[in-house]
Amino acid sequence: MSAAATSPGRLLLVPAPLDFGCDTQSPIDAVLPAATLAAAAATTHWVCENAKTTRAFLKRVGELRPLAQPLQQQHIVELPREVHKKGDHGPGFDARPLLQAALAGHDIGLLSEAGMPAIADPGSSVVRAAHDLGLTVLPLVGPCSLLLALAASGLNGQNFAFVGYLPQEAAARQQRIRELEVLALRTGQAQIFIETPYRNAALLSALLSALQPGTRLSVSSGLTLDDALTRSLPVQAWRERHGPAPEGPAVFSIGP
């Protein structure tokens, strides 16, 4: 393997459909454009959140376009489990060894279980390692639930922040909600956050109890799926017509 003799491969950021874990799945060309499908079909080396999900994704790609290598011959490397758990942003994990195949001339696809890798998902350590190695990093178009949710919220798309998960403990969560509301109302910056689905109802209750009546709250769920729903109303209106919290993955946003 000689970097001098071989032109290095690229790191392709390959978005995955948002129907991960759903009972029914549509053909993936509904949400992945032709350039993304072509790049995925041509790629034979992968760094991923989950090898099983990656094979399921490639099977779906292969139903639409011939894969450059059969499934059994794809080179699939999982990010260490530790990296999933605590997220892989920050020091302490060197992803450069995962990119050896690129130095040998192969494009490497980075794939998470759903949506855009490295956004609200593992992968940023791999992207940083690629830059540190001088590799070309190419992001491909596909679904990203945060951005779809923000656009659908009607909240401020000129100034917004995604802050991940809120604390689980009730008092800490309430304090964080108030802190984010103060920031949003003072600066106009929309604040976006997510929650593990089984805690959606608790988070929604906490929001409706802690936020001011005039603050706008948006909740999106099922984005790109048949049951896609975004509800964006002032808190006062939510309180008057409080429906059930979404059961699946949801994106919450607040702002003036």
Next chain:
Amino acid sequence: MSAAATSPGRLLLVPAPLDFGCDTQSPIDAVLPAATLAAAAATTHWVCENAKTTRAFLKRVGELRPLAQPLQQQHIVELPREVHKKGDHGPGFDARPLLQAALAGHDIGLLSEAGMPAIADPGSSVVRAAHDLGLTVLPLVGPCSLLLALAASGLNGQNFAFVGYLPQEAAARQQRIRELEVLALRTGQAQIFIETPYRNAALLSALLSALQPGTRLSVSSGLTLDDALTRSLPVQAWRERHGPAPEGPAVFSIGP
């Protein structure tokens, strides 16, 4: 027109390709998936940033799928120019009258010149109006330069903010850069911003002069185009290998 007799239309958020203003343009199915193309082809009523761009977009859609109505018969309403200029987030502009056709049963497409409407682009006033009228708001998958740039930067995708444009005046700009760097280093939150292309070089110089050597700076340009480029390195490395600033639209990000 009777809302009781007709089921109301939806507000579709239709992303546009990022090759706006480029000399060469690829077929749009490279960046727009099938569900987005199908929805755009079926839509006959539009609220948009620019009517001419909307017709050009529909012409490109029509080359791939039959339009429900010929171009000449599409109903296209521009957002008031004043709304473009100062952005349409904030009070003072009531977009509900633009959505009359939805109350009469027609889906309405919201379209900006490039990328996702209502994100770093006009449109959020229209989305809020749709929610206030009780209409379904459906965001469609397509390119969004901010998110592609963030993923490609390797910066923190679990905690990030988009803050729009920095001040133009040199001293104010330098102060704002330092403020954003302090925030990014203290909280770990990646800070994303944009600039008018002819000021890219001035902004890049200001960043390299004001930021600390260990801060990571990422600059993305040409995303989804043939000359797509993301450079993400510590400021020290940028100073040692300082290439030219991008000539077209660019996204800048900083973080630890």
